[in-house]
Amino acid sequence: MKSSFADDVVDLLPNLRRYAFVLSRSLDVADDLVQQTCEKAFANRGSYARGTNLSAWLLRIMRNTWIDRVRRDRTRGESIDIADRPDAIFTDGARDTETHLMLGTVAHALQDLPEDQREIIVMICVEELSYKEAAATLGIPIGTVMSRLARARTNLASRLDLN
Structure with a gap:
């Protein structure tokens, strides 16, 4: 009984998979390569010379x-596999744009503050210094740090229409 083209290809699948693994060094890629090869072979079966x-x-x-x-x-x-980049899985372009614009607005508002208020906001809120560390850095009492910070926050919130 004469075997069909499909039966002959099926018989050669283990050989194809072995060679695909040698080429790709990955079982997943090898399986894809075998599938692509079979698809091309069946699509072009007319160009195969029987008996070769x-x-x-x-x-x-x-x-x-x-x-x-x-x-x-x-x-x-x-x-890069998406599983290797968990930070890239759930990105929200609109939210990222809004955050970027808000940060720009805050940066401009911060630049418009008086120097003593800008300085204290940066030390406490950005550099995360304690009140004591900020007071020692500026050479002022802790009470002055607290009052400048309160005025700076109020001033910043009014410039950003957060009141």
Whole structure:
């Protein structure tokens, strides 16, 4: 009984998978490569000359498919699995833009504050110094730090319409 083209290809699947793994060094990529090879083989089965070495023909298709994939990947750049970048999974473009604009607005409002208020806001809120550390850095009493900070926060909130 004469075997069909499909049966002959199925019989060669283990060989194809082995060769695909040798090329790709990854089981997932190897499985994809075998599938692409089979798709191309069935799509172009009319160009296969019956009686010639089917294994060699399939391996040639696979090798050419692999070369095309490597070339495509080189021009595409590095591919990173999304599981390796948890910070990139849930990004909200609108929220990121809004945050960026708000930070710009705050930076401008901060620049408009008097120097003593701007200085104390940066030390306490940005540099996260304690009141005692800020007082020692500026050479002023802690009470002065607290009152400047209160005035700076009030002034900043009014400039940002947060009152």
